[in-house]
Amino acid sequence: MAHLIDGRLLAAKLQQDLTTKAHNLKIKLGRDLCLAVILVGNDPASQIYVSKKTQKASEMGISSRPHILPETTSQAELNALINTLNKDITIDGILLQLPLPVYLDRLESISQIAPQKDIDGLHPINQGLLFQGRPTLAPCTPQGCIQLIKSCCDDLTGAHAVVVGTSVLVGRPLVPMLSALGATVTLANSKTRHLATITSQADILISATGRAGLITADHVKPGAIVIDVGITRHNGKLTGDVDFEAVKTKASFITPVPGGVGPMTIMNLMANVIKTAESN
């Protein structure tokens, strides 16, 4: 039976350290650390995410400035707001809540954010630096995945990690991050043939597809570490990519959904705000 990787517990520990750091930094800078959050439109899930983030910031003594824009906001208006925030020296980090309404260009919008305030780590220059193994602001969810893996495995050298899902937010950034730690990394996608044959070779399996129940016991090597990034609402209940009940009997370590990767993502967002404030 697999050990549970408790993302809430790990995030709580991280929160303690980061809160102290934020507090000291606030004294040093003589002002509040501040996170600007941009939300365009009325997506209910996004509203919940934004409120979770600002609430967590507040708990940690970090102030936030939400900008809630109507669904009619043009690309030019969005860019103009980002530009104002880029220049505002009292703002440490800028978070553009995704997804954007379809008529706005996500990558174009992200590229407007000053790289040194890009706490989501999605600006092409930050992703390029990550790709090259250089210091940068890394995306929050992959950072959380790495911390969860490291909490149960000291050394990834030579381990085979399989990442399912190729998003710019999670799957792709994990490749250079895991490779830099010495792992062999396989990036699988929705077209992958014989997925179970590929994933069942993984010492570390990370699924980030949002397809509930995609990863069954047949997809998992006995003793593997399984990190479930997927999160979908299924029959009114939050479900991951992994068939938890079946897989937990086979894996050595597994993250639950909820309570696995989620809390780590928010905490790494706070870590990135502190990092940007430190370099100011």
Added chain:
Amino acid sequence: MAHLIDGRLLAAKLQQDLTTKAHNLKIKLGRDLCLAVILVGNDPASQIYVSKKTQKASEMGISSRPHILPETTSQAELNALINTLNKDITIDGILLQLPLPVYLDRLESISQIAPQKDIDGLHPINQGLLFQGRPTLAPCTPQGCIQLIKSCCDDLTGAHAVVVGTSVLVGRPLVPMLSALGATVTLANSKTRHLATITSQADILISATGRAGLITADHVKPGAIVIDVGITRHNGKLTGDVDFEAVKTKASFITPVPGGVGPMTIMNLMANVIKTAESN
């Protein structure tokens, strides 16, 4: 017995098209297309590479401006030269010949090149755009690898590609490039355990390590496409990563060394010069 993938032939075809393109562009712009080449120090292999590149440019009606700097050049001096070339509107592309002398910082130096003149596709912002699947200047060798693969395989959807070697120049960029074409991609490194087990699952195997003879017949799945990027001088003879004689009996397609990837790399450099000139 494998079919030979003739890089020289493919490069020659590409050269014809690109020469016409360069010629038309020259008329349109009313000036020569121009490639600036920077070489620091006296590395004999680098001198040969630089002269091959300028010679190929000349054949195609593209002029070049070599800057040969002494081994004593400081980082500040190198940066200053790059900056001058960035601002020179008669220069379309800047090539910084690698490797640099060890006392210079390669990634720092590359970051000085204006992204729109970075014909090697190594600037972090270009690598980030590539990583995100957006239009950019892609590195030349991986571009060549993709063209060689496509010359013998129309559709990579669902194919398993294994890349051995994690360099920023070849191995890493191949991951998003192959993944964007629908392939499952595995990135192996020098610490990979059971390398032969991993590589022998590859429908497409690309080796870019510079370790002569690393890939034996045991590493190759029958019918695989094998692309050999490695090039080392071995007993006075150029050798790839792949044991060509043994592997050619097992693969369906294979590149020779020399005459495989090499000619395609130079040709993609010219393609990138033309691309930068076009967007001027």
